[in-house]
Amino acid sequence: MKLKPIEFPACGTCENRCQSVFYKLNQDELNDLSNCKGCNQYLKGNFLFYEGARPTGVHCIHSGIVKIYKQTSDGKYQIIKLAGAGDIVGYEALFSNGFYKTFAQVIEETLVCYIPKNQFMLLLKDNYAFMATLMHQLSLDVIESENRIISIATKPVRERVAESLLQLQEFFGKKNKSKNPIEITISREELAAFNGTATETVIRILSEFRQGRMIDLGKRSIHIINHKKLTGIAFQYNN
Amino acid sequence: MKLKPIEFPACGTCENRCQSVFYKLNQDELNDLSNCKGCNQYLKGNFLFYEGARPTGVHCIHSGIVKIYKQTSDGKYQIIKLAGAGDIVGYEALFSNGFYKTFAQVIEETLVCYIPKNQFMLLLKDNYAFMATLMHQLSLDVIESENRIISIATKPVRERVAESLLQLQEFFGKKNKSKNPIEITISREELAAFNGTATETVIRILSEFRQGRMIDLGKRSIHIINHKKLTGIAFQYNN
DNA sequence: CGAATCTTTGAAAGACGTCAACATTGGTGG
DNA sequence: CCACCAATGTTGACGTCTTTCAAAGATTCG
Numbered sequence: 001m002k003l004k005p006i007e008f009p010a011c012g013t014c015e016n017r018c019q020s021v022f023y024k025l026n027q028d029e030l031n032d033l034s035n036c037k038g039c040n041q042y043l044k045g046n047f048l049f050y051e052g053a054r055p056t057g058v059h060c061i062h063s064g065i066v067k068i069y070k071q072t073s074d075g076k077y078q079i080i081k082l083a084g085a086g087d088i089v090g091y092e093a094l095f096s097n098g099f100y101k102t103f104a105q106v107i108e109e110t111l112v113c114y115i116p117k118n119q120f121m122l123l124l125k126d127n128y129a130f131m132a133t134l135m136h137q138l139s140l141d142v143i144e145s146e147n148r149i150i151s152i153a154t155k156p157v158r159e160r161v162a163e164s165l166l167q168l169q170e171f172f173g174k175k176n177k178s179k180n181p182i183e184i185t186i187s188r189e190e191l192a193a194f195n196g197t198a199t200e201t202v203i204r205i206l207s208e209f210r211q212g213r214m215i216d217l218g219k220r221s222i223h224i225i226n227h228k229k230l231t232g233i234a235f236q237y238n239n
Numbered sequence: 240m241k242l243k244p245i246e247f248p249a250c251g252t253c254e255n256r257c258q259s260v261f262y263k264l265n266q267d268e269l270n271d272l273s274n275c276k277g278c279n280q281y282l283k284g285n286f287l288f289y290e291g292a293r294p295t296g297v298h299c300i301h302s303g304i305v306k307i308y309k310q311t312s313d314g315k316y317q318i319i320k321l322a323g324a325g326d327i328v329g330y331e332a333l334f335s336n337g338f339y340k341t342f343a344q345v346i347e348e349t350l351v352c353y354i355p356k357n358q359f360m361l362l363l364k365d366n367y368a369f370m371a372t373l374m375h376q377l378s379l380d381v382i383e384s385e386n387r388i389i390s391i392a393t394k395p396v397r398e399r400v401a402e403s404l405l406q407l408q409e410f411f412g413k414k415n416k417s418k419n420p421i422e423i424t425i426s427r428e429e430l431a432a433f434n435g436t437a438t439e440t441v442i443r444i445l446s447e448f449r450q451g452r453m454i455d456l457g458k459r460s461i462h463i464i465n466h467k468k469l470t471g472i473a474f475q476y477n478n
Numbered sequence: 479c480g481a482a483t484c485t486t487t488g489a490a491a492g493a494c495g496t497c498a499a500c501a502t503t504g505g506t507g508g
Numbered sequence: 509c510c511a512c513c514a515a516t517g518t519t520g521a522c523g524t525c526t527t528t529c530a531a532a533g534a535t536t537c538g
Contacts, residue, residue: 070385070389072389072393072394073474073475074393074475076393078388078389078392078393080385080388080389091378092378092381092382093378093382094378095371095374095375095377095378096375096378096379096382097375098382101382101385101386102385124370124374125367128364131363131370134374135334135363135373135374135377136334136335136336138334138374138377138378138381139330139331139332139333139334139335139377140335141381142331142377142380142381142384143331143332143335143337143340145381145384145385145387145388146309146319146340146341146384147340148384148388149317149319149384149387149388149391149435150309150311150317150319152388152391152392152435153317153391153434153435154311154313154315154317154435155311156525156526157525157526158525187484187485188484188485188486189484189485195392196388196391196392196393197526197527198526198527198528199484199485200485200486200487200526200527200528201525201526201527203485203486203487204486204487207486207487219534219535220484220535220536235312236312236313395493395494396493396494397493426516426517427516427517427518428516428517436494436495437494437495437496438516438517439494439495439496439497439517439518439519440493440494440495442517442518442519443518443519446518446519458502458503459503459504459516
């Protein structure tokens with residue numbers, strides 16, 4: 001495999017900044033960040049961190065996609081969320097003063113900046129707006145997690161898959177603005193792990209959605225072609 | 240029903256303080272809190288807040304138990320968590336600058352202090368340690384929510400019920416230190432809503448656990464009598 | 479081309495929810 | 509204090525959604 005040296009991205013000119021938790025930093029703070037951060041490229045399948053490891057900083061994704069998941073005792077795994085450009089990863093573990101409770105594995109070649117803990121904490125202490133942004137972000141994470149609890153606990157698989165396709169379309173649309181229509185590029189197995197179901201079940205439901213002309217199935221991608229109908233299934237308007 | 244005037248609890252001498260997010264406040268700050276907060280008593284069935292309402296402050300539970308839950312489109316509901324003495328409730332909604340996404344309903348007569356938003360934010364701004372505590376708390380909430388996602392998504396009902404009984408024992412033990420053995424006082428319906436299952440299923444599993452001599456069933460309470468065996472079911476050590 | 483991985487389909491078994499009937503409990507008012 | 513009612517708890521039968529197992533087709537990559 002041919003490798004090129006990384007183009008080290010400066011925080012001050014990062015195109016993700018305005019969609020990230022760092023959007024309230026001033027130029028001096030951004031320069032400080034740039035001067036102390038690390039940067040690394042991860043190929044598909046590699047890990048940003050493992051469950052059980054000690055966090056020593058925060059990962060900020062510059063490009064690519066990472067899945068955050070947990071393993072279960074019987075060898076299966078459950079995806080908690082996906083993270084893409086502009087997202088920071090692993091900060092709950094940092095703030096909880098514990099160890100990582102999840103795995104973070106790359107599913108699309110990813111460029112990641114790494115901000116050491118003490119620099120991050122310094123920012124938090126000195127910049128009230130930044131702190132407020134982070135509290136805001138953590139709150140949104142809590143709310144999103146709670147929403148997923150509801151979906152998984154109360155909805156049948158078909159509705160969950162429909163809902164997750166809508167979420168994934170939004171995610172991939174944001175992370176990959178060039179493509180239209182938006183392509184959801186995720187394996188059946190990952191889609192199953194995201195929905196807490198079996199791969200075969202996802203496959204059956206997808207082909208059912210295709211027959212209902214709600215989605216198109218490319219070789220390695222899914223397009224939503226009837227957003228409204230899929231939303232109807234996801235949220236059961238037909239009651 | 241006979242009512243007594245509330246004994247307004249002072250924050251400086253609150254017995255819950257050391258187990259709450261306020262444990263790092265100094266006496267001046269505690270006095271400020273006491274001087275601006277409200278206080279109210281809620282009987283069983285009453286609401287601290289409704290989904291859709293705007294948060295204007297934070298609820299801090301002095302005594303009693305509150306369930307935080309969401310409704311589903313088909314009339315069922317799912318309990319997200321229980322909150323008791325020393326817990327604060329509704330702060331995600333406050334920090335996210337949005338509306339409440341959950342209902343908070345009292346299941347045991349509850350005394351609640353209410354801290355207005357601006358006072359809370361003032362503390363957050365002036366006291367770095369307090370802010371760190373809150374970030375810590377939010378992180379723990381995220382981690383706990385993620386754990387619940389895993390349990391609900393990947394474990395069969397029997398294991399989830401076992402796990403939740405262990406969690407509830409810990410919760411009721413903390414909130415009600417006098418009683419030994421610890422009594423879990425929660426209705427079958429609520430236990431079902433906590434586990435994302437049907438009431439009948441919970442009843443069947445409970446009676447199965449009783450036959451396996453893991454729990455005792457009082458009239459309105461559950462005791463765990465074989466913690467180890469129940470843990471074995473909850474986490475499937477017998478693989 | 480061939481190995482490995484991913485996807486698809488079918489059949490069978492099992493877990494769980496729903497429905498219906500009945501028992502128990504706790505609270506209310508007479 | 510008792511009788512009654514509503515709420516809560518219990519049990520059985522049944523149907524269905526979902527998982528699991530197995531086997532075969534498709535795709536990617538070296």
